[in-house]
Amino acid sequence: MKYAAPSSVEEATSLLSSSPSAQVFAGATDVVPQIRGGRQAPEVLVDLKKIDQLVALTSDDKKWTVGAATPTVDLTENPGFSQEFPGISEAAGLIGSDQIQSRSSLGGNLCNGSPAADSVPAMMVNGTRALIAGPKGNRLVDVSEVVTGPGQTCLDSDEFIVEFEIDRAPSLTGDAYLRMIPRTEMDIAVVGAGARVTLGEDGTITAAALALGAVAPTVVRVTAAEEALIGTTADEDTLAVVAAAASEVCNPIDDKRGTIGYREQVAGVLAKRAVLIAMERAQQRNGNV
Amino acid sequence: MARTHITTVINGDEVDFLTEDSTSLLNALRDEVGxxxxxxxxGTGDCGSCSILLDERVTCSCLVFAPEANGANILTVEGLTDAGELHPLQQCFLEGAALQCGICTPGFLIAAKALLDKNPDPTETEIRYALAGNLCRCTGYDKIVRAVQEAALQMREQ
Amino acid sequence: MAQVYFSAGLRDLTGGVAQVDVQASNVRRLIAALDEMFPGIGERLSEASSVAIDGEILTDAEYESVPDQAEVHFLDILQGG
Amino acid sequence: MALTEENPGYKWVGTRPIRPDGLDKVTGKAQFGADLTLPGMLFGKVVRSPHAHARILSIDTSAAESMLGVKAVITGSDFPDLAANGAHASDIDVANNAIARDKVLYEGHVVAAVAATTRELAEAAAKAVEVSYEILPHVLTVDEAMADNAPLLHENMITKGVDPAPDQPSNVASRIVHERGDLEQGFGEADVVIEREFTTKPVHQGYIEPHAAVADANNDGRANIWCSSQGHFAMRAYTATVLGVSQGTLKVTAAEIGGGFGGKTVIYLEPLAVRLSQRSGRPVKLVMDRDEVFRATGPTSGTRIKVKMGISNGGELTAAEVWMAFEAGAYAGSPVGAAGMTVIAAYDIPHFLVEGYDVVCNKPRVAAYRAPGAPMAAFAVESVLDELARSIDMDPIEVRLANAAVEGTQASYGPKFPRIGFVETLEAIKEHPNYTAELGPNQGRGVAAGFWFNAGMNSSATVHVNENGTATVVTGSPDIGGSRQSMALMAAEELGIPYESIKPVVADTETVGFNDVTGGSRVTLATGAAVVDACRLVIEDLRARAAKTWDVEIDQVEWVDGQAQHVDGSQPPLSLNALAAKSGRTGGPISANASLNARGVGAGFSTQLCDVEVDPETGVTRVVRYLTAQDAGRAISPDYVEGQMQGGVVQGIGWGLNEEYIHDENGAMENPSFLDYRMPVASDLPMIECSIVEVPNPAHPYGVRGVGEVGIVPPMAALANAIKDATGVRLTDLPMTPIKVLEALNEQSD
Structure with a gap:
């Protein structure tokens, strides 16, 4: 196993194209246990953290740009980002311990392909796009389309994510991410729920997004719930519809971390709670982005 | 097999060592640097016993490939003591009986230092969450949390 | 005479007897006396038992003295963590 | 150091100085099992069975042996066949658990080991060892193992303790029974009878330090071993047995130990490391990965327990019937015996029948874990007791007080209790403000109690007086939780010199007399008694030397405050310092040994109070408040008594809420990582409040009882009782995960 640390996207791309068995990594928090457990044995380890673009965090009038290898602690400790996207920030702050968050990244969390990845529902409800680099050039893909199945992505073996783009949140918009774990920390989500709502001047919901993690082979959107929320104030009746729609969309498995029945039931609970928190935040963010 | 030459600063001293590329920084520190x-x-980032500061950030050294440390600045528990003077955290762990077997202690000290470097006046809850990546099976965490509270107080008063 | 009590698990060897009075100066002699009364019990008692004399549980107690009127119980050997 | 309020008569005992080994442990200097490196040392790696139950058809080591840098490969055939040599059955089990011969009995069972020049090579060589298996059907639980026609682990296992003996082998190693009175009469006298069935899963001791051993064998047959264990003398004995050598050929040095809780009282790596070192001619280090620790060491038993108990309306327990089956793992020896003895021992119940079964199954061989057997038993009985108290509308402390064992109570396991402090722990809880603190929404409160025997056993100590008047206290009890401090405190108290003048040392197997393992909560009591004895011999010697100096009879000399004083004050006192400095003139160096098989063990009781909050929509239980009261006899070192109490409680909270072994259908463990085994983290917990109760053990010089174990006995029931109080649902299966709580809540609302 050889270690390589390219300093540019181009260098990384050509390295990946010329190595039959290369593994890109950012924080290596998933890659190391996988190699150690014998689940993969790449010939070349390509460290993306030495490429400036991949560890940047910037914003302009239109969007935030988050380098795919940027440590998640940079997001949680960035007040501007965390105020605008508290849901993404809190999801990033749930990926493992402080030790892990010094290293873990949105790119790694997404490309690991886990349906339980905490940041993915939060990124999805915020319409996040991934800029993917490869030998044939760059392409921009919606985050919801990156993961195609457990451990599988739409990336070719010589491609990697450079950065994420998140459009600036309009006023009266709030997001939230909640997860259920048996402990308070250091667990994989049994169920995760990301929500985002935008309110009209009258306080009713004009746009809504809801995504669930760990309840299906990939993170899923709950479109029925999103539609039900439009035009409402997320009153109790609507939330009941949201919860039912969330439970309905689940296609989970029984595994060591949770049962089908539990995941379905708690998906509804977390969906409801996440929407309520997003509502509260939306009400507080009146124009002062 | 050719090994890679790594140059780092560890606990304030320039240190270089040779390593396999796939070796963890933890094993390199233990086996090559001593x-x-x-x-x-x-070995999977779930217990925090291998915590170090890597470029001032608390990190599980078991999850770092040794070559990643090239050019980095590393602090291990051995570097907490300043010219023979114990760090207030070390002193408070001793006085507060915040260790039993002691295997997790180096990791807790490093994680607690990282916390106090960022947040000199943490609440009990903040301490508990900041230390959630460090497992201790002996103490039930009670005396560890109290020792960090006491060290934070002493450091604020200094 | 010491009062010796048998736990339910030993009574297959005593024909159901739960308690006997025995005169013996130490545990080894006590076990020997019991083995005469209930052939075979000696081996079980010396191999797999602690003994409690007047409430105190003792291991490797062969030569422990047995006071007159003492209450003696044989127990399973325990493991600690 | 100031005198403490609790112990006005003592200068050192009961104080809270800094522990002697503390500095090394906060600076990273302390040498734990995996920290030693020797010149030329090889790295070893163990090859383990991927199957739960299989016959080994062949092992091909040739590919591994031919790899450059691989220096030794060993298999079961490299060890003597103890069965063929007519060894004792328990020794054969130890040997077969260390390395399999004909059959593997659990996933993770050792089949081979390699040693190579680097870690990476050793891992590659381990992968290159080819083992061919015939997979056999397996049994994972007591239910499967006890079923008719269950596959057998051991074809010659005839159940012990059944009269007449069965004529067919089974997976049931033995049966235990305790009986008193007349059950029918007892239940007839009850106004309420409650019967419940409980299950618990295997749980691991969870020490943070994986097992580690370094061995360095010489050409002459001798070998040195450095290892992390709870008893290096026991490691010497076991290793000699497995290797078929005399104990005298082995010298074992105790490294600092990174937690054990019972799980490091047995051997795994030591004989393998010695054999690899012998074959390679180089020192060899073997260290387990965490998944190996989970798959192949510990845990304690999974169980099924049925409890039926009766109570009168006045709150008197009338009868109890208990049936228990304990998983032993691959070889006989679950702690069902202790479970049977402890299960109702805290209470005075006139009529009872307790029956228990030790059952083998295809999981790792269980090892001792903190009060082995008692926690599962208490979970069942303390849960039923809570139900009984509710059914007659009686306060849970009052119902326990009404039935509590006291001095003179005939314990359910036989003898009468000497002076014990159970009632005092109950009262400590009752009087604490937590007992009446207001509960918030979705919160509930639970009480539970626990009993553990504690142990005495064999210990040795040597005390050397150094020429500057300091003293070295040498014992052979590995210090797992601060025992060097309690040794130093007692020695300081005895000798009358400052705590800081005492250096406590844990010596190797050739430097100090025999010591049994650090286990059974015995070290402060037993090794402490040896230290006290040795100190008293030293004092005797010091008095004689003072008498010689003054030319008086020894009975004219008293030892007070670290100095010899003439009874009538006619001589200026002679300090330890002065006597030590001139020891050459009065008979040579001053030193004494004491060895003993400790008597006067004092039983331990703990009562605990737990407040939880249960999220009714997710089933998540959070502990919001916790109080533990425990009788320490005398807290020599209160800091570390509290540490034991808090640590035991938190292990129990993990056991109660989340920890469990999960196996797939092939018998492979699915969660062999800290991530998925889910031990408590700091943010899961509140402060664990301690109330140290001191009812001195009259049989110990300082009143010590063991404190290490009983703290883990009550928590699971305290949690279950609190969850019941918060939600109305009774959980009977551990762990009480959010899934199980939510299922129970769903059933309740249906």
Whole structure:
């Protein structure tokens, strides 16, 4: 196993194209246990953290740009980002311990392909796009389309994510991410729920997004719930519809971390709670982005 | 097999060592550099016993490939002591009986230092969450949390 | 005479007897006396038992003295963590 | 150091100085099992069975042996066949658990080991060892193992303790029974009878330090071993047995130990490391990965327990019937015996029948874990007791007070209790403000109690007086939780010199007399008694030397405050310092040994109070408040008594809420990582409040009882009782995960 640390996207791309068995990594928090457990044995380890673009965090009038290898602690400790996207920030702050968050990244969390990845529902409800680099050039893909199945992505073996783009949140918009774990920390989500709502001047919901993690082979959107929320104030009746729609969309498995029945039931609970928190935040963010 | 030459600063001293590329920084520190203060409890980032500061950020050294440390600045538990003077955290762990077997202690000290470097006046809840990546099976965490509270107080008063 | 009690698990060897009075100066002699009364019990008692004399549980107690009127119980050997 | 309020008569005992080994442990200097490196040392790696139950058809080591840098490969055939040599059955089990011969009995069972020049090579060589298996059907639980026609682990296992003996082998190693009175009469006298069935899963001791051993064998047959264990003398004995050598050929040095809780009282790596070192001619280090620790060491038993108990309306327990089956793992020896003895021992119940079964199954061989057997038993009985108290509308402390064992109570396991402090722990809880603190929404409160025997056993100590008047206290009890401090405190108290003048040392197997393992909560009591004895011999010697100096009879000399004083004050006192400095003139160096098989063990009781909050929509239980009261006899070192109490409680909270072994259908463990085994983290917990109760053990010089174990006995029931109080649902299966709580809540609302 050889270690390589390219300093540019181009260098990384050509390295990946010329190595039959290369593994890109950012924080290596998933890659190391996988190699150690014998689940993969790449010939070349390509460290993306030495490429400036991949560890940047910037914003302009239109969007935030988050380098795919940027440590998640940079997001949680960035007040501007965390105020605008508290849901993404809190999801990033749930990926493992402080030790892990010094290293873990949105790119790694997404490309690991886990349906339980905490940041993915939060990124999805915020319409996040991934800029993917490869030998044939760059392409921009919606985050919801990156993961195609457990451990599988739409990336070719010589491609990697450079950065994420998140459009600036309009006023009266709030997001939230909640997860259920048996402990308070250091667990994989049994169920995760990301929500985002935008309110009209009258306080009713004009746009809504809801995504669930760990309840299906990939993170899923709950479109029925999103539609039900439009035009409402997320009153109790609507939330009941949201919860039912969330439970309905689940296609989970029984595994060591949770049962089908539990995941379905708690998906509804977390969906409801996440929407309520997003509502509260939306009400507080009146124009002062 | 050719090994890679790594140059780092560890606990304030320039240190270089040779390593296999796939070796963890933890094993390189322990086997090549001879610093055995950081411990391997799990090798998967779940226990925090191998915590170090890597460029001032608390990190599980078991999850870092040794070559990544090239050019980095590393602090291990062995570097907490300043010219023979114990760090207030070390002193408070001693006085507060915040260790039993002691295997997790180096990791807790490093994680607690990282916390106090960022947040000199943490609440009990903030301490508990900041230390959630460090497992201790002996103490039930009670005396560890109290020792960090006491060290924070002493450091604020200094 | 010491009062010796048998736990339910030993009574297959005593024909159901739960308690006997025995005169013996130490545990080894006590076990020997019991083995005469209930052939075979000696081996079980010396191999797999602690003994409690007047409430105190003792291991490796062969030569422990047995006071007159003492209450003696044989127990399973325990393991600690 | 100031005198403490609790112990006005003592200068050192009961104080809270800094522990002697503390500095090394906060600076990273302390040498734990995996920290030693020797010149030329090889790295070893163990090859383990991927199957739960299989016959080994062949092992091909040739590919591994031919790899450059691989220096030794060993298999079961490299060890003597103890069965063929007519060894004792328990020794054969130890040997077969260390390395399999014909059959593997659990996933993770050792089949081979390699040693190579680097870690990476050793791992590659381990992968290159080819083992061919015939997979056999397996049994994972007591239910499967006890079923008719269950596959057998051991074809010659005839159940012990059944009269007449069965004529067919089974997976049931033995049966235990305790009986008193007349059950029918007892239940007839009850106004309420409650019967419940409980299950618990295997749980691991969870020490953070994986097992580690370094061995360095010489050409002459001798070998040195450095290892992390709870008893290096026991490691010497076991290793000699497995290797078929005399104990005298082995010298074992105790490294600092990174937690054990019972799980490091047995051997795994030591004989393998010695054999690899012998074959390679180089020192060899073997260290387990965390997944190996989970798959192949510990845990304690999974169980099924049925409890039926009766109570009168006045709150008197009338009868109890208990049936228990304990998983032993691959070889006989679950702690069902202790479970049977402890299960109702805390209470005075006139009529009872307790029956228990030790059952083998295809999981790792269980090892001792903190009060082995008692926690599962208490979970069942303390849960039923809570139900009984509710059914007659009686306060849970009052119902326990009404039935509590006291001095003179005939314990359910036989003898009468000497002076014990159970009632005092109950009262400590009752009087604490937590007992009446207001509960918030979705919160509930639970009480539970626990009993553990504690142990005495064999210990040795040597005390050397150094020429500057300091003293070295040498014992052979590995210090797992601060025992060097309690040794130093007692020695300081005895000798009358400052705590800081005492250096406590844990010596190797050739430097100090025999010591049994650090286990059974015995070290402060037993090794402490040896230290006290040795100190008293030293004092005797010091008095004689003072008498010689003054030319008086020894009975004219008293030892007070670290100095010899003439009874009538006619001589200026002679300090330890002065006597030590001139020891050459009065008979040579001053030193004494004491060895003993400790008597006067004092039983331990703990009562605990737990407040939880349960999220009714997710089933998540959070502990919001916790109080533990425990009788320490005398807290020599209160800091570390509290540490034991808090640590035991938190292990129990993990056991109660989340920890469990999960196996797939093939018998492979699915969660062999800290991530998925889910031990408590700091943010899961509140402060664990301690109330140290001191009812001195009259049989110990300082009143010590063991404190290490009983703290883990009550928590699971305290949690279950609190969850019941918060939600109305009774959980009977551990762990009480959010899934199980939510299922129970769903059933309740249906």
């Amino acid at each position: 610093l055995t203060g950081a411990k391997e409890g799990c």
